[in-house]
Amino acid sequence: MTQVKLESEKLGAGGAPLTQKRESLWQDAMRRLVRNRAAVVGGTIVILLILTALFAPYIAIKSYEVQVLSDQNKVPQWILSLFPTMKPYAQVTTDYPFGADYVGRDLFSRIVYGARVSLTVAFIGPLISLIIGVVYGSISGYFGGKVDNVMMRIVDVLYAFPSLLFIILLMAFFRGTISDIQPGTFAYAVNKIDESMGGLFFIFIGIGLTAWETMARLTRGQVLAAREKEYIEAARTIGATDLRIMFRHILPNIIGPLVVSETLAIPGYISTETFLSFIGLGVNPPTPSWGSMISEGSGLIRSYPNQTLFPALALAITMFAFNFLGDGLRDALDPRLRGTQ
Amino acid sequence: MGRYIARRLLYLIVVLLVVSIITFGLMHAVPGGPFSREKALPEETIKVLNARYHLDDPLYLQYLHYVNNVMIPHLTTVPPTNSLMDDYLVSVKIGPVWFRWMNFGPSYKSRSRTVNDIFRDNLPISAQLGTMALLVALVIGMPLGIMAALKQNTILDYFGMSVAIFGVSVPVIVLGPLLVWIFGVALKWLPPTGWGAKPPYTFGFLPSKFGWDFFKFAIMPSIALGLGSSAVIARLTRASLLQTIREDYIRTARAKGLKERIIIVRHALKNSLIPVVTILGPLFAALVTGTFVTETIFGIPGMGKYFVTSITNRDYPVIMGTILLYAVFLVIANLVVDIVYAYLDPRIRYD
Numbered sequence: 001m002t003q004v005k006l007e008s009e010k011l012g013a014g015g016a017p018l019t020q021k022r023e024s025l026w027q028d029a030m031r032r033l034v035r036n037r038a039a040v041v042g043g044t045i046v047i048l049l050i051l052t053a054l055f056a057p058y059i060a061i062k063s064y065e066v067q068v069l070s071d072q073n074k075v076p077q078w079i080l081s082l083f084p085t086m087k088p089y090a091q092v093t094t095d096y097p098f099g100a101d102y103v104g105r106d107l108f109s110r111i112v113y114g115a116r117v118s119l120t121v122a123f124i125g126p127l128i129s130l131i132i133g134v135v136y137g138s139i140s141g142y143f144g145g146k147v148d149n150v151m152m153r154i155v156d157v158l159y160a161f162p163s164l165l166f167i168i169l170l171m172a173f174f175r176g177t178i179s180d181i182q183p184g185t186f187a188y189a190v191n192k193i194d195e196s197m198g199g200l201f202f203i204f205i206g207i208g209l210t211a212w213e214t215m216a217r218l219t220r221g222q223v224l225a226a227r228e229k230e231y232i233e234a235a236r237t238i239g240a241t242d243l244r245i246m247f248r249h250i251l252p253n254i255i256g257p258l259v260v261s262e263t264l265a266i267p268g269y270i271s272t273e274t275f276l277s278f279i280g281l282g283v284n285p286p287t288p289s290w291g292s293m294i295s296e297g298s299g300l301i302r303s304y305p306n307q308t309l310f311p312a313l314a315l316a317i318t319m320f321a322f323n324f325l326g327d328g329l330r331d332a333l334d335p336r337l338r339g340t341q
Numbered sequence: 342m343g344r345y346i347a348r349r350l351l352y353l354i355v356v357l358l359v360v361s362i363i364t365f366g367l368m369h370a371v372p373g374g375p376f377s378r379e380k381a382l383p384e385e386t387i388k389v390l391n392a393r394y395h396l397d398d399p400l401y402l403q404y405l406h407y408v409n410n411v412m413i414p415h416l417t418t419v420p421p422t423n424s425l426m427d428d429y430l431v432s433v434k435i436g437p438v439w440f441r442w443m444n445f446g447p448s449y450k451s452r453s454r455t456v457n458d459i460f461r462d463n464l465p466i467s468a469q470l471g472t473m474a475l476l477v478a479l480v481i482g483m484p485l486g487i488m489a490a491l492k493q494n495t496i497l498d499y500f501g502m503s504v505a506i507f508g509v510s511v512p513v514i515v516l517g518p519l520l521v522w523i524f525g526v527a528l529k530w531l532p533p534t535g536w537g538a539k540p541p542y543t544f545g546f547l548p549s550k551f552g553w554d555f556f557k558f559a560i561m562p563s564i565a566l567g568l569g570s571s572a573v574i575a576r577l578t579r580a581s582l583l584q585t586i587r588e589d590y591i592r593t594a595r596a597k598g599l600k601e602r603i604i605i606v607r608h609a610l611k612n613s614l615i616p617v618v619t620i621l622g623p624l625f626a627a628l629v630t631g632t633f634v635t636e637t638i639f640g641i642p643g644m645g646k647y648f649v650t651s652i653t654n655r656d657y658p659v660i661m662g663t664i665l666l667y668a669v670f671l672v673i674a675n676l677v678v679d680i681v682y683a684y685l686d687p688r689i690r691y692d
Contacts, residue, residue: 156352157355157356160672165668169364278637298638301518305526312514320510323510
């Protein structure tokens with residue numbers, strides 16, 4: 001296995017013959033990835049979703065929060081042909097491409113803006129988990145001995161607490177204390193931040209406090225294996241500091257499996273957010289989340305299925321895309337599969 | 342093995358303590374109490390009530406009190422009263438003494454009910470749903486995984502793994518409404534909402550009568566809840582079986598001329614299914630939290646639906662009790678799974 005060099009090192013070193021002749025891990029992985037058709041489809045959808053989220057105000061022309069009570073539950077003509085059972089009672093309109101919801105908000109706008117929530121979670125969730133988990137796991141694995149033992153026992157105990165129940169508990173706590181907080185305190189400031197993010201901030205904290213444990217364990221294992229390698233010994237001999245060895249020598253070599261593991265976890269983060277929003281602990285209304293839309297619509301599914309099934313479809317497509325992409329990345333980056341084709 | 346189990350039990354106690362401290366601490370920090378209502382009670386009354394229910398005690402005493410009520414089994418000669426504070430989930434008379442265990446206290450919102458009343462009414466239904474979903478997960482997942490592994494890289498393999506990727510990508514929150522719409526509303530084959538079993542239950546949770554009246558309600562929610570887990574099982578079974586059939590002892594079995602069916606069933610399957618046991622821990626967790634969504638979508642009057650309602654109502658004793666009960670159940674289930682795994686696979690040596 002070749003030692004992977006950081007991009008900056010490669011450029012700065014001028015002539016590093018080893019890395020120039022062989023393909024770098026990332027080039028190699030990229031080549032495998034584009035050969036995987038499912039992964040390419042997944043990746044394309046993810047890119048489209050990102051664009052949708054970024055340009056939501058231009059795609060969804062109507063507001064996602066303005067309620068037009070006279071337009072409650074109205075649907076366009078094409079939905080009637082899709083769900084013929086609605087014909088006897090549904091009021092037809094041409095104003096809303098997917099119809100209006102139970103308080104007269106544009107369903108299409110809400111689905112488009114809902115992509116923002118899901119995608120933010122899809123990117124921030126792994127980021128928090130990676131940062132906390134990698135730092136914690138590296139320290140534990142690198143120093144070993146007593147430090148390792150204590151740190152890993154803490155992870156063990158936290159790991160045993162079923163994570164979704166833990167998140168529910170945290171969210172119930174965050175959402176429950178709001179009424180009691182005095183202005184000027186730290187908690188008040190945090191609540192203001194959460195409010196300005198439509199409730200997403202606490203979701204990140206909830207996910208962050210539970211998701212790092214798996215990452216910490218994985219990192220520790222990888223670090224344990226990597227620190228016995230000769231190149232670490234060599235680095236130490238020439239007097240590199242612990243910090244430098246950890247971040248310049250060990251981390252670049254173990255980052256592949258960690259990234260794969262986080263990519264595979266993305267659908268889990270997305271469904272955690274929709275789950276929380278579904279049970280009423282997620283985003284604050286009127287922020288549109290697919291989870292809260294499905295929750296609101298499911299009471300009306302017999303009469304207005306479009307209000308549930310469209311956000312559900314958006315969620316399913318997103319989950320498919322991230323699963324395909326994650327699987328493809330794993331196959332492309334998993335060191336055990338390298339060189340087998 | 343004995344030492345391993347003893348160590349794990351010790352660890353279990355530590356975990357339960359941590360879980361209960363976190364749960365109690367977070368829930369206690371939330372404002373409001375059992376006696377805060379829209380119309381404020383007289384201050385004197387609140388004082389008396391707080392003293393009666395130890396709410397004036399320091400926090401650690403209140404915690405010990407709660408742990409004492411919930412986790413420590415009691416043996417007493419005093420017969421149970423009808424008080425809301427004196428309702429134990431397990432209350433059995435053995436000779437002259439009462440064995441009493443798990444008192445979660447009264448609910449904030451349903452004035453006349455205790456958390457245990459809610460458990461008694463709603464938990465059996467969730468247990469029925471969970472068991473059905475587990476069966477769905479196993480019955481679909483294992484054959485799918487076995488088929489995919491035995492016919493690796495054929496159309497059957499691709500089919501099996503497509504179903505698996507569908508299962509992991511379509512959460513209950515999507516599959517539930519979809520099934521309700523297709524089979525409940527459009528085709529009208531099955532009732533879209535409701536549940537077919539009523540108390541009294543056999544053994545405390547089994548429906549007294551199994552029949553179409555039970556299954557017509559149970560089919561859709563069980564599939565919605567179980568399909569995701571079946572996908573996980575299918576993938577794991579496939580991976581495990583693929584690894585097993587490359588082992589030396591399978592080649593040996595083939596070399597000595599055993600029939601292919603015997604090689605697969607007796608040598609490969611038996612060994613490859615052992616790792617599948619390890620998935621049961623996370624699987625239980627997924628099913629438990631899955632019931633929260635499934636029961637809400639299908640209008641099933643189980644614990645999950647009640648739990649979601651209690652979150653909206655901010656009924657903290659119910660939230661705390663449910664989380665504690667489920668967490669304890671899952672932690673113990675994980676322990677049992679680990680021990681069973683160590684027993685099934687002698688190569689696993691825990692020290």
